[in-house]
Amino acid sequence: MRAAGPGRWAVLAALVVLAAVMVFPFLLVAVNAVKSPADYSSHGPLSLPAEIYLQGIVDFWNRVDFGEKLWNSFVISASVALLAVVLSVLNAYALGIGRVRGRLWILVLFLVGNTLPQEALAYPLYYLAKEVGLYDTRLSMVIVFTVIQAAFGTYLLSAVLGQFPKEILEAASMDGAGRFRALWQIVVPISRPTLSVLVIFFFIWTWNEFFLPLIFLISNETQTVPVALGVLQGEKYMDATMSSASALLGIVPAVAFFLIFQRTLTRGVTVGAVK
Amino acid sequence: MARTKGYWWYLAPSLVLFLAVIVAPFLMNLATSFTRWTGVGTPKWAGLDNYARLIEDERFWQSFQHNVGLIVAMAIVPTVLGLVLAAALFDYIGRRFGTRTAAALRAMYYLPQVLPVAVAGVVWGWMLHPSYGAVNQMFGLRLDWLGDPDLALATVMAVMVWFQLGYPVVIFMAGLQRADPALHEAAEIDGASWWRRFWHITIPQIRPETFVVLLTCTIAALKVFGPIFVLTRGGPGNATMVPSYFSYLNFFQKSNVGYGSAIATVLALVIIVVTFLFLRVQERAR
Numbered sequence: 127m128r129a130a131g132p133g134r135w136a137v138l139a140a141l142v143v144l145a146a147v148m149v150f151p152f153l154l155v156a157v158n159a160v161k162s163p164a165d166y167s168s169h170g171p172l173s174l175p176a177e178i179y180l181q182g183i184v185d186f187w188n189r190v191d192f193g194e195k196l197w198n199s200f201v202i203s204a205s206v207a208l209l210a211v212v213l214s215v216l217n218a219y220a221l222g223i224g225r226v227r228g229r230l231w232i233l234v235l236f237l238v239g240n241t242l243p244q245e246a247l248a249y250p251l252y253y254l255a256k257e258v259g260l261y262d263t264r265l266s267m268v269i270v271f272t273v274i275q276a277a278f279g280t281y282l283l284s285a286v287l288g289q290f291p292k293e294i295l296e297a298a299s300m301d302g303a304g305r306f307r308a309l310w311q312i313v314v315p316i317s318r319p320t321l322s323v324l325v326i327f328f329f330i331w332t333w334n335e336f337f338l339p340l341i342f343l344i345s346n347e348t349q350t351v352p353v354a355l356g357v358l359q360g361e362k363y364m365d366a367t368m369s370s371a372s373a374l375l376g377i378v379p380a381v382a383f384f385l386i387f388q389r390t391l392t393r394g395v396t397v398g399a400v401k
Numbered sequence: 402m403a404r405t406k407g408y409w410w411y412l413a414p415s416l417v418l419f420l421a422v423i424v425a426p427f428l429m430n431l432a433t434s435f436t437r438w439t440g441v442g443t444p445k446w447a448g449l450d451n452y453a454r455l456i457e458d459e460r461f462w463q464s465f466q467h468n469v470g471l472i473v474a475m476a477i478v479p480t481v482l483g484l485v486l487a488a489a490l491f492d493y494i495g496r497r498f499g500t501r502t503a504a505a506l507r508a509m510y511y512l513p514q515v516l517p518v519a520v521a522g523v524v525w526g527w528m529l530h531p532s533y534g535a536v537n538q539m540f541g542l543r544l545d546w547l548g549d550p551d552l553a554l555a556t557v558m559a560v561m562v563w564f565q566l567g568y569p570v571v572i573f574m575a576g577l578q579r580a581d582p583a584l585h586e587a588a589e590i591d592g593a594s595w596w597r598r599f600w601h602i603t604i605p606q607i608r609p610e611t612f613v614v615l616l617t618c619t620i621a622a623l624k625v626f627g628p629i630f631v632l633t634r635g636g637p638g639n640a641t642m643v644p645s646y647f648s649y650l651n652f653f654q655k656s657n658v659g660y661g662s663a664i665a666t667v668l669a670l671v672i673i674v675v676t677f678l679f680l681r682v683q684e685r686a687r
Contacts, residue, residue, distance in 0.1 A: 249429075270422055309411075334516075
């Protein structure tokens with residue numbers, strides 16, 4: 127029934143070539159980040175390294191104090207992920223289970239807030255942060271992104287909690303559980319799979335943010351990984367090997383998250399698409 | 402209903418924060434767009450001056466034209482290619498070479514998506530460097546990909562296709578799992594070609610996913626900032642200027658805060674209108 131013997135190999139070959147093109151930059155970065163400058167200038171970016179040379183990575187690491195940047199990114203992203211999930215749960219409890227009046231408009235408001243371009247908030251936020259002394263602090267980014275991410279989380283979670291089985295909650299209230307206890311002891315534990323997807327998504331989205339952190343985090347002590355790399359790109363002292371070393375340091379955490387959370391992420395992408 | 406009243410308390414923290422971080426700043430931005438302001442001192446009321454200036458500003462119109470190019474690169478091309486790739490992986494490779502092969506290829510297409518977009522810019526900035534970059538070496542060229550005004554936008558577009566492609570592939574493959582395989586098998590027995598089945602069965606089945614992907618990618622293309630900042634800073638000349646970078650420039654380098662706010666307001670409006678139109682079309686398609 128299935129003809130086209132050689133045809134299927136042609137299709138496979140085409141798809142494999144495309145995959146190779148997609149992955150090629152990653153391989154190239156990895157190969158060149160461990161090449162000495164002399165090796166790079168005599169053999170170019172396409173040869174394999176003559177020997178493993180890690181000094182480029184070490185130099186770049188020390189020059190930008192990369193450990194500090196990693197820590198900043200981690201602190202901001204982790205705080206946002208946890209706080210935004212807490213806010214999302216509180217909101218979704220009121221909207222999805224409490225069904226407060228005007229919930230549709232509140233949801234629309236949150237969703238519009240999440241889709242607004244950050245450019246339309248940037249200057250006032252910058253100005254306000256300076257006024258209250260939060261400019262150039264990690265806390266400023268934690269607050270802003272907690273609100274932005276929670277706006278999306280509320281939208282997604284409200285739909286999930288809207289279908290929460292009523293019987294369980296009724297049984298709990300018969301047993302004398304108040305609303306707050308019902309939330310923390312019943313709704314949250316049962317929704318844990320969805321909540322963990324949200325935590326991971328918020329963490330990675332916040333990690334990847336560039337525009338507002340670029341404006342707010344101007345000193346070395348507060349900068350995140352993408353901002354530090356993005357600002358350094360094209361600086362005079364960056365030679366070929368150091369550029370590839372910096373690219374590698376930007377890639378590694380991102381790929382690590384991807385490998386650790388792969389299952390959850392795929393599940394989450396699917397949940398997001400259907401809702 | 403006294404019962405639902407107590408639930409308002411759960412919304413209170415978010416509403417306060419939302420007001421302070423989103424609503425108030427947005428209104429402040431709107432108000433500032435009617436003023437002349439350098440960022441220090443008192444803003445001067447200017448009425449519609451900033452908007453009148455926008456309409457005549459060639460750079461502003463160019464920046465929106467570039468956005469159209471980026472919508473092609475970030476939304477349309479990835480969606481079309483993604484449909485073909487997802488269908489090929491799902492019901493061709495998956496069935497003839499096993500689902501593991503299909504999943505491995507999918508993961509490779511998705512890999513660029515895990516990067517922060519600014520880091521993707523760093524990677525390509527290095528690869529496209531005119532003197533030591535890998536791309537020129539590979540093809541034996543001496544092109545200044547990002548420095549040549551005739552080439553820069555096309556180059557940025559190509560980078561963005563690379564960056565975005567994996568997202569639709571993953572979403573469409575997930576959508577195809579939901580679809581009923583019996584339809585495909587029946588059509589295949591009736592002798593329908595792969596292309597006909599793709600067009601008449603696969604595409605209609607994953608229409609909801611297609612809408613979501615087109616909408617989110619179009620919004621992302623309208624907002625694009627990181628890769629422009631890292632790769633070209635809007636240059637050379639205005640060759641890759643986009644509204645978000647244009648407003649950033651006016652806010653933080655030219656001290657034209659009023660003008661920057663007007664650009665940001667127009668961008669916000671465009672995004673809201675686009676979202677609204679998409680949702681209308683989607684409703685009607687149901």
